[in-house]
Amino acid sequence: MVCQTSMEIFRHFSVNPERLQKERRNLLVRIIVPETEEARDKIIKATNSQTPIPKSSLRVTDPIHRQIEDYLKTRDLYYDRRKNYYKNEGKKPKDIISVSFLAQCLMSVLMQRPDSARARPSTLLEDNSAYKKLYHKNNDLVTYYLLAYGGRKAEISLKEKGFSPSLVTNLKFYVVYAVFVLATETLYPTNKKIFDLDIEDLSDDLITQCIELTRGIFDRLGATDKVAKGSEFLEKLKSELEIIIDANSNLEGCHKSG
DNA sequence: AAGACTGACACACGTTATTC
DNA sequence: GAATAACGTGTGTCAGTCTT
Structure with missing residues (x-):
């Protein structure tokens, strides 16, 4: 999940700011700003459906x-x-x-x-x-x-x-x-x-x-x-x-x- | 009867608290 | 402020139970 990845990258460079200088790799990020909470959850559900996730944890978008x-x-x-x-x-x-x-x-x-x-x-x-x-x-x-x-x-x-x-x-x-x-x-x-x-x-x-x-x-x-x-x-x-x-x-x- | 599914457990690791 | 201890979290294995 992108939010998880971006969160980890942010944490990494927060803790190790000096590495920001040397880092040359790129990451394509697509940012979507949903109008509503419902829309946001639909996106989560749709993007997550590519990889199987137990039903019970998907329910939390209800x-x-x-x-x-x-x-x-x-x-x-x-x-x-x-x-x-x-x-x-x-x-x-x-x-x-x-x-x-x-x-x-x-x-x-x-x-x-x-x-x-x-x-x-x-x-x-x-x-x-x-x-x-x-x-x-x-x-x-x-x-x-x-x-x-x-x-x-x-x-x-x-x-x-x-x-x-x-x-x-x-x-x-x-x-x-x-x-x-x-x-x-x-x-x-x-x-x-x-x-x-x-x-x-x-x-x-x-x-x-x-x-x-x-x-x-x-x-x-x-x-x-x-x-x-x-x-x-x-x-x-x-x-x-x-x-x-x-x-x-x-x-x-x-x-x-x- | 077999397979799915669970939490306990042990362990490693990282963070926070304590001590000096 | 460093060293150490205590604590918390995540992961993988295991034994045992329930469902089909």
């Missing part, structure tokens, strides 16, 4: 991803639609949300598939019906923000608690799922339910509770990669979450009647 990027930016999260764009802008890694990470959070919560998010992240995105469900144009952008925010917060929390890198990857999407289940009080959180949430609903306490819950089940099942990729973990987690939800709603019932 309008919905630009909308997500624009929205997250207003909340100080940076959606890495164009790889390394925000890194080059000097944004902090913890504020940069990769396309695949958001996708994994989405499938964990909206499709209740943390196992797939952990083990087979791109497979689901290749499937058109799943993709359309996760990135439906009617989904409110707040939903994407809350999922990105909650996902990143869970990830950071796991790291801060000193969990090993592999344990973090094995647990994080289950934690994200659990957090949103308890926050929305349903095993099957929808866009609508998440939309009604607030940042404060995704508290440190809730995340800690979910980390302990998932960790406990994971350990009991053997704490291996296989467990994190399999289906039993999710089943156990769901049934324990259901018990907690019931207990919470009974508690509320008592408060209201009493």
